[in-house]
Amino acid sequence: MQNIVSMKWVLARLYESDLVIADCRFWLGQPDRGRAAYEADHIPGAVYLDLERDLSAPVGEHGGRHPLPDIPELAERLGRAGIGNGTRVVAYDDQGGAMASRLWWLLKYLGHDNVYVMDEGYSAWKREGYPVSSERKVTVPSAFVPRVRAEMLADVSEVRSKLGRPGTVLVDSREAPRYRGETEPMDKIAGHIPGAVNKFWKGVLDEQGRFKPADAIADHFADLPRDKELIVYCGSGVTATPNVLALQEAGFKNVKLYAGSWSDWISYPENPIATGEEEKA
Numbered sequence: 001m002q003n004i005v006s007m008k009w010v011l012a013r014l015y016e017s018d019l020v021i022a023d024c025r026f027w028l029g030q031p032d033r034g035r036a037a038y039e040a041d042h043i044p045g046a047v048y049l050d051l052e053r054d055l056s057a058p059v060g061e062h063g064g065r066h067p068l069p070d071i072p073e074l075a076e077r078l079g080r081a082g083i084g085n086g087t088r089v090v091a092y093d094d095q096g097g098a099m100a101s102r103l104w105w106l107l108k109y110l111g112h113d114n115v116y117v118m119d120e121g122y123s124a125w126k127r128e129g130y131p132v133s134s135e136r137k138v139t140v141p142s143a144f145v146p147r148v149r150a151e152m153l154a155d156v157s158e159v160r161s162k163l164g165r166p167g168t169v170l171v172d173s174r175e176a177p178r179y180r181g182e183t184e185p186m187d188k189i190a191g192h193i194p195g196a197v198n199k200f201w202k203g204v205l206d207e208q209g210r211f212k213p214a215d216a217i218a219d220h221f222a223d224l225p226r227d228k229e230l231i232v233y234c235g236s237g238v239t240a241t242p243n244v245l246a247l248q249e250a251g252f253k254n255v256k257l258y259a260g261s262w263s264d265w266i267s268y269p270e271n272p273i274a275t276g277e278e279e280k281a
Contacts, residue, residue, distance in 0.1 A: 003104065003245050004097075004211050005116045007125050010090055014044060014131070020082050022091045024099040025122060026051040028186075034099075043092065043125060044133040047081045051238065055102050062156070064264035065186070065236035066102075074106065075144045084142030085112065092118040092125070096202060096209055101241035105257060111147030117245065119210050154231045154256040156264055160271065162231070163195060169225060170196035173234040173243045174262070181275030186235050189266040193233070194274040197224070201239045204246035211246065218250040226252060233258035233265075 013019055023046040026034040031052055038048040049055060054077050057067040069077075083089055089107060091100035100117045107115040118125075126132060162168040172192050177183045179198040184190035192198070203220050206212050212220065224230060230252060234240035237259040247255045258264075265271050 001211070001214060001249055003116055003248060004119050005090060006119055007128060007130060010043070010092075010118050011130055016088075018086065019088045019090065021046040022081065022083075022089060022100075022103055023048045023122070024051065024055075024091050024093045024103050026093065026095065026099045037094075037122075039134065039136075041126075041132040041134050043122070044131050044135075045137045046092075047137060047139060049077075049081060049091075049103060051099055051102060055106060062260070062264055062267045064260035064262075064267070066238055067264075068153075068237070068259045069106075071110070071146050071148065075110065075146045078107075078110075078144040079142050080139070082139040082142050083107075083112075084144055087114070087142065089115040090118050091115070092122055094121045094123050096121065096205055097211065097242045097245075098201065098239045101245050102238050105152075105241040105244055109149055109152050110144075111149055112144075117211075117242075121209070124209075152256060154258045156258075156260060156268065156271075159193065159231060159233075159258050159265070162229075163193070163272070166228075168229045168231060170258075171224070171230055171232045171240075171243065172196040172198050172262075173201040173232060173240040174198070175200050178235070180277060181273075187263050187266060189273065191273040191275045192262070193265055194272050195278060196233075196274075197278060199224075199243060201234065201243045204242060211249075214249045214251075217246045221247060221250050221252070224252070229254045229256065231256045231258050233261040235261055236263045237261040 023042045057069045091103040093099040172179045181191035232240045
C-alpha cells in the first residue's frame with residue numbers, strides 16, 4: 001500500500017526525529033470531543049489537528065460545511081505542528097480513516113507526498129497494548145512551503161460544466177439512502193448531483209474497519225472507468241477523501257475532490273438535484 005501504514009510500522013518509527021504523528025480524531029456534531037480524547041491519551045508524541053479549527057475554514061454562504069482552509073493559514077498551522085517540507089507525516093483517527101484522510105489529502109494537495117494514514121485507528125492501537133501518553137509534545141515549529149496541485153481539486157463551476165459530459169464520472173461517497181435522497185441528517189436538501197454513481201466510502205474497509213488490500217479495493221471500484229476523470233464528493237468533502245485515497249491505491253490516475261461537495265452544491269438554488277437510483281449506462 002502506498003498511502004496506508006500499519007500500526008506496527010508506526011510503532012517501529014515512533015521516536016524517529018523526522019516523523020510527525022497527527023491525531024485527527026473528530027466526532028461530527030461534538031466539536032470538542034476529539035481534542036478532549038487527545039488530551040486524555042494519544043500515541044506518544046502525537047500533535048492534535050482539529051477538523052474544524054485547523055483543517056477547515058469557517059462556514060460561509062458557499063463552500064460547504066467544511067470549506068477548504070486558507071492555504072497560507074493552513075501552511076502556518078502545519079508549521080506550528082512541526083510539519084515542514086521534509087517531514088514524514090502519519091495521520092490517525094478513530095473514524096475509519098475519514099478524518100486522517102482529510103489531512104492526507106490536504107498535504108498531497110499542498111505538494112507534500114510523504115504522508116500516510118495509519119490503518120485501524122486509535123482504539124485498535126490501545127487494544128493491542130501499544131504505548132499511549134497524555135503528555136503534550138513540545139513542538140519545534142517548522143517552515144511549510146505549499147506547492148499547490150490545482151489538478152487535484154474541483155469547484156462547483158467545474159462540476160456544473162462537466163455534468164453529463166462523457167469524459168467525467170461523479171462519485172458520491174455517502175451512504176446509499178442519502179445518495180438516493182431518502183434521508184438527509186446533515187444538510188437542508190436531500191438527493192445527489194445528477195449522473196453521480198454511489199460508492200459509499202466505508203466500502204473500502206473490511207469488517208474489522210481496516211482498509212482492504214489494493215486488489216480488493218480495485219474490485220470494489222471495478223465498474224468505474226480508468227480512462228475517464230473521476231470527481232469524488234460526499235456531504236462536506238471529508239468522507240470523500242478516503243475514497244480518493246483508496247482510488248489511488250487501486251491505481252486510478254485522474255481523480256479530483258469536489259471539496260465543497262453536496263453541502264456546497266445545494267447552496268446554489270439553480271443547481272439541479274436528482275433522487276433515486278441513476279440508470280446504468
